[in-house]
Amino acid sequence: xxxxxxxxxxxxxVFMTVSILWYGNxxxxxxxxxxQDVVQEAHGGGYRLIDVEDLWQQYQHASRDLLLVDTRQxxxxxxxxxxxxxxxxxxxxxxxxxRQKGALEKFLGPDRSRILVFY
Numbered sequence: 303x304x305x306x307x308x309x310x311x312x313x314x315x316v317f318m319t320v321s322i323l324w325y326g327n328x329x330x331x332x333x334x335x336x337x338q339d340v341v342q343e344a345h346g347g348g349y350r351l352i353d354v355e356d357l358w359q360q361y362q363h364a365s366r367d368l369l370l371v372d373t374r375q376x377x378x379x380x381x382x383x384x385x386x387x388x389x390x391x392x393x394x395x396x397x398x399x400x401r402q403k404g405a406l407e408k409f410l411g412p413d414r415s416r417i418l419v420f421y
Contacts, residue, residue, distance in 0.1 A: 332395060348414060358405055369410070370419045384421070392420075 344351050352360075360368050370387035376392050380387040390409050392398060399406075409416065 311379065329396075335394075352417065357417075357419060367415075368419065370421070371410075373420055387421075394401045 319334060332360045341351065353382075368386075370384050372389045373392040374385045374389070375391050379391075381385075383389070390406065392402065
């Protein structure tokens with residue numbers, strides 16, 4: 303009886319190990335965000351979206367009120383970026399955005415009246 307119980311426990315341990323390894327190493331399918339997703343996320347955060355023409359006007363005339371955020375990796379930012387842009391690397395996954403939520407809020411600060419541009 304003891305040997306059957308030991309064999310069952312061993313089999314359960316092997317099954318759990320295989321399951322954990324499979325789950326941790328499975329390929330992730332990243333769904334591309336649609337424009338509607340962007341609109342909903344901006345609305346949920348209390349932000350307003352502007353078009354390219356409005357952005358160009360703001361960039362030319364009121365660049366102090368404009369925060370350009372380059373979300374590429376640091377090495378990409380160093381190879382070239384829009385003048386005045388700051389770097390805050392973000393991965394295009396929900397997990398990454400959730401993990402960096404507090405850091406992003408601190409980075410952006412409390413001022414919600416300025417225009418934020420993420421690229």
